[in-house]
Amino acid sequence: MSLLAEHSELARVEVLSAHSKVDRLLEQIERFHPSKAFLTGVNPTRAQISVARSFGCELTGEVNELYRALESTKIETVVLALMGAAGLPFGLKTLEQGKRLAIANKEPLVIAGHLFKAHQQRFGGEIIPIDSEHSAIFQCLFGESKLNVERLILTSSGGPFHHYSPEQFETICPAQALKHPTWEMGKKITVDSATMMNKGLEMIEAKWLFDQALKDIEVSVHRQSIVHSMVEYCDGSILAQLGVTDMKYPILYALTYPERIRSKLPRLNFKDKMSWSFEQVNPFLNQAIELIREVGDDPLSCILLNAANECYVESFLKDEVPFFGIYRHLRAVIERGQAESLATQSLEDVLHVDALARRWSRELTQVTSRF
Numbered sequence: 194m195s196l197l198a199e200h201s202e203l204a205r206v207e208v209l210s211a212h213s214k215v216d217r218l219l220e221q222i223e224r225f226h227p228s229k230a231f232l233t234g235v236n237p238t239r240a241q242i243s244v245a246r247s248f249g250c251e252l253t254g255e256v257n258e259l260y261r262a263l264e265s266t267k268i269e270t271v272v273l274a275l276m277g278a279a280g281l282p283f284g285l286k287t288l289e290q291g292k293r294l295a296i297a298n299k300e301p302l303v304i305a306g307h308l309f310k311a312h313q314q315r316f317g318g319e320i321i322p323i324d325s326e327h328s329a330i331f332q333c334l335f336g337e338s339k340l341n342v343e344r345l346i347l348t349s350s351g352g353p354f355h356h357y358s359p360e361q362f363e364t365i366c367p368a369q370a371l372k373h374p375t376w377e378m379g380k381k382i383t384v385d386s387a388t389m390m391n392k393g394l395e396m397i398e399a400k401w402l403f404d405q406a407l408k409d410i411e412v413s414v415h416r417q418s419i420v421h422s423m424v425e426y427c428d429g430s431i432l433a434q435l436g437v438t439d440m441k442y443p444i445l446y447a448l449t450y451p452e453r454i455r456s457k458l459p460r461l462n463f464k465d466k467m468s469w470s471f472e473q474v475n476p477f478l479n480q481a482i483e484l485i486r487e488v489g490d491d492p493l494s495c496i497l498l499n500a501a502n503e504c505y506v507e508s509f510l511k512d513e514v515p516f517f518g519i520y521r522h523l524r525a526v527i528e529r530g531q532a533e534s535l536a537t538q539s540l541e542d543v544l545h546v547d548a549l550a551r552r553w554s555r556e557l558t559q560v561t562s563r564f
Contacts, residue, residue, distance in 0.1 A: 196445055198224060199457070203448055204270065208262050212275070215241055222250045228267075231259040233279070260286055270448065272323070274298055276381070277503065278547045281305050281540060288318030295447040297323040299394045304496040305543050306401035321447045322402055326395055328443030329421035329434035330403060335451070337426070344409045346423040346431075347395055348471075350375045351414040352387040355475050362477055365516040367509060375418040375438055384506045388519055389478040393485035394502075397495055407489050412482055414472040419461065437461060480520045492537040494527050496546045501526035504554035514558050526553050 197203060206225035211218040212234035222230055222245050229251050236254035237245075245252035263271065263286050271287040273280050274297035284301045287294045289312060296302065302309060313320060322328050326347050334342070353372050354365065370387040371380060378386070385391035389412075396410045423433040436442050437459045445456060461467075474482060488494035505522050508514045514522070530550060536542045 196441055196448070200445075200454065203454070207265065207267050208259075210259055212279075218252075219244055222248050222252070226250065229253075229258075229262050231256065231262070233259070259283070263287055263292075264290055269293060270295060272297060272447075273301060274323075276300065278304060278500075278544055281308075281543065284309065285312050285540060288312040288320075289316050291317045293319045293321060295321045295323050295444075297444075299324065299391075299398055300499060302398045302401045303394050304499045304547065305492075305540070306397065306495070307492050307537070308540060308543065310401055320402065321450055322398070323440075323443050323447045324395065324398065325440060325443050326422040327398055327402055328446055330399065330424055332434045332446065333422070333424040333432040334403065337424075337432075339404060341427045342403075342405065342409075342424060343427050344411055344425045345399055345403060345405055346425065347392060347399065347410065347412050348415040348418070348420050348422050349389070349392045349412055349474070350386065350418050351416055351472070351475070352389065352478070354387055354478065355414060355416070355472075357475065357477070359477055362517045363515070367512060370509070370516065374416065380510060381503065381506050384509060385502070388516070389474060389481040390502055390519070392474075393481040393489075394499065396482070396485050397489045400489065407486055412474055414474055415469065416472075417467075417469050419467070419469060435461060477517075484520060484523065488527060491531075492543075493530060493535055493546060496537060496543055497527045497530040497550045498523055500547045500550035501554045504551055504558065508558040522554070522557060525557060526550055529553055 197206060206227045208229050209218060209221055209227045210231040210233060213232065215232060215235070215237060218230060218232065219241065226248050227250050230245060232254045233256050237252050242252050263283065270293040272295045273284045276298060277300055280298065281301060284294055284296070285308060288309065309320065312318065322331050330345055353369060353374055354362065370384050373383050373386055382391060392412050396407060399405060399410050400407055418438045420433045420435050423431050425431045439458060441458055488498060501523050505514065505519050509516060530546065535546050537546060
């Protein structure tokens with residue numbers, strides 16, 4: 194939102210939504226004066242509705258009204274940043290309206306990439322990635338033929354445990370996993386970075402975004418986090434997107450694509466001494482990448498994996514389960530779901546599998562925590 198405040202010429206904020214952070218939403222209503230705002234997790238009080246109305250905004254907790262608001266011809270771009278499966282209906286609705294969908298979180302394409310691609314093809318909506326790695330690839334592909342792409346290379350900081358030995362992984366605690374070497378992020382994604390599961394999920398995203406086979410998507414550890422990702426073409430040329438580690442860059446590009454506007458964001462200074470390195474993923478952490486290569490082409494497995502991973506991270510942060518058990522946990526939930534041959538052909542199917550996987554994960558972690 195700070196980018197929109199700095200660049201008021203970019204767009205008018207027509208609709209805002211939040212789950213339960215009413216105070217933050219009211220601050221943004223005061224700043225941007227949207228015509229409508231929604232709370233999807235709690236009902237606003239009369240006082241809060243009155244405050245919003247004083248800024249010309251209609252505030253409500255009616256989620257169905259939010260779906261209808263997405264049909265407004267005034268709305269051209271929707272930024273989706275809801276964690277978990279909660280954002281799926283809104284993302285699909287956006288594509289149904291033929292609008293631009295800027296995706297800031299991983300779950301939509303990880304667990305429902307097949308549905309999003311089908312909607313995009315049917316209704317003509319546009320998907321623009323905000324994740325820094327996918328924005329980098331998106332920019333490197335601009336103006337190029339996808340037929341000439343040989344492989345995509347996702348870069349990774351390697352997380353806090355890149356140089357750990359197998360023995361050290363057995364003693365990792367939540368406080369250690371939350372110390373990311375480069376980015377300041379939420380707890381869940383920070384732990385995902387520590388396990389390298391975030392990079393595995395990004396491989397699935399890249400597959401759907403860029404129509405690339407998983408076998409042609411690689412991960413390279415780049416501790417400096419300056420090169421955000423790369424594309425190798427059939428002639429051997431590699432295009433890379435570089436920049437300061439600031440999420441404002443990919444957000445700005447998603448809002449202005451295919452144009453670029455002048456910004457006051459910080460620049461890399463090539464007069465300064467810089468040293469870049471690229472390494473293989475730690476063999477222990479590479480289990481995440483290997484698991485994705487095994488199951489990432491199966492929509493059912495992706496739904497199961499994503500939900501189980503969220504539950505496991507939550508349990509790990511509560512110190513209920515060990516760090517090194519995550520891959521066993523994920524495989525157990527995936528195998529249980531595959532044995533039941535669950536359907537994934539609709540949004541309702543996806544949400545059903547997601548709920549089942551969470552229930553199974555809770556059962557599994559409860560058993561694990563006893564030992």
